[in-house]
Amino acid sequence: MMKASIWAVLAVPAMLAGCGDNRSPAQDAADVAEIRAMHDNPPAVPIDPERISYTDIEKNDLFGAGCGFAPENSLSVIALAQPERGFLKIDGAIVTLSPDKGGASLPMSSWQNYAGSDYAFELKQLPGEGEESGVESTSWPGSLTITDAKGKAVYQSEGTLQCGA
Known part of the structure; x- marks a missing residue:
């Protein structure tokens, strides 16, 4: 039972x-x-790229002609685009990226797209008149999109694209 x-x-x-x-x-x-x-395929994890300071430029030998991007309402450059390399600062470390030389170009022999093993970025010059912002530099409206290794957007902002020597 x-x-x-x-x-x-x-x-x-x-x-x-x-x-x-x-x-x-x-x-x-x-x-x-x-x-x-x-x-x-987990969702993208947003990042907060940091300001690339003059100390970072000196310490990592980031000198040279190219373009820098500062988000809206900021003067702090968070992305650098040069003819042979691009840079971001994430979690306190400078991240070096390679240019896509087959893609669109920007002023000063820099490029619109850069990629590395963990991140890539697309820097765009938006429509609008450029303004001289120094002896050898010009500023335009711009945008920056950073993607992770899976191509998911982890950061996006409009701001100022400044190119010069």
């Missing part, structure tokens, strides 16, 4: 689970695929 009641206790929840659920195996498979996709 004891064995029969144990089986009844175990079988009832299994039978009840199947009673009210009209889900098809295809719906279950779709749900499983969606959860796997979220696991295998």
Whole structure:
């Protein structure tokens, strides 16, 4: 008698689970695929690129002609684009990126796109008149988009693109 009641206790929840659920195996498979996709392709983790200071420029020999980007309402450059390399500062470290020389160019022989192993950035010169902002520099409206290694946007801002020697 004891064995029969144990089986009844175990079988009832299994039978009840199947009673009210009209889900098809295809719906279950779709749900499983969606959860796997979220696991295998997690959302982008936003970053906050830091100001590239003059000390950073001296310490890492970042001198040279090119373009710098400062976000809106800031004078702090957070991305540098030069003819042979691009730079970001993330978590206190200077990150060096390579230019896409087959893509669009910017003033001062710099490029619109730069990529590295962990991040890439796209620097755009937006429509608008350039203004002389120094003896050998000009500023335009610009935008910066930084993506992670999977191509997901982790930072985006409009601001000022300043190019000069």
